[in-house]
Amino acid sequence: MLERFRATWAKIMSPIADLFLKLGISPDVVTFVGTLGVTAAALWFYPRGEFFLGTVVITAFVFSDMVDGLMARKSGQSSAWGAFLDSTLDRVGDAAIFGGLVVWYAGTGDDLLMTSVALWCLVGGQLTSYARARAESLGMEAKGGIAERSDRLVAVLAMTGLSGIFDLPVLRTIVLWALAVASTVTVVQRIMMVRRQALAKA
Secondary structure, eight states: OHHHHHHHHHHHHHHHHHHHHHTTOOHHHHHHHHHHHHHHHHHHHGGGTOHHHHHHHHHHHHTHHHHHHHHHHHHTOOOHHHHHHHHHHHHHHHHHHHHHHHHHHHTTTOOHHHHHHHHHHHHHHHHHHHHHHHHHHTTOOOOOOSOOHHHHHHHHHHHHHHHHHHTOHHHHHHHHHHHHHHHHHHHHHHHHHHHHHHHHHO
16 A cells, blocks of 8 residues: 555655756755654644644655655666665654654653653664664574554654644544654564574574
């Protein structure tokens, strides 16, 4: 289903990618602007409790992540550098989204428990990515698990946006608890994957 959505969205965004290339804009610039937009929106709107508007703006910039990839493929500029930059800046944007929620709960939200849960979601997401990257640097694989990046991103944005529309904070509570657990399980799954591969090589 996710692949079908990506294919459909790629067709929709293709004219925009063509326009940017025609204007001489590089994929790297789109990557930087997209990350800057996500980060600024998350750290401006979420700490102020503007969850719906913040989610709308963040989502608009998140889609630039698809545009830069399309541009790179269309222009033949796909490279190890581009892949590295995109992956690294994705972590920045993800951290900002959960960081904005951490700031809300630590401040106006006044909820120490949910501050901790949101913080663990941030840490868990980074650990999930690190486990895969570290495994690959050792010649092994650590893909998959119950909560990959796209799953976490869609879940937190959808539920946070809905919580803003309907004024239902419980939706954020549910998704953050779910992601905290899922991220933890995913990290453990990836650790076990690497352990099995390491033992097989021994």
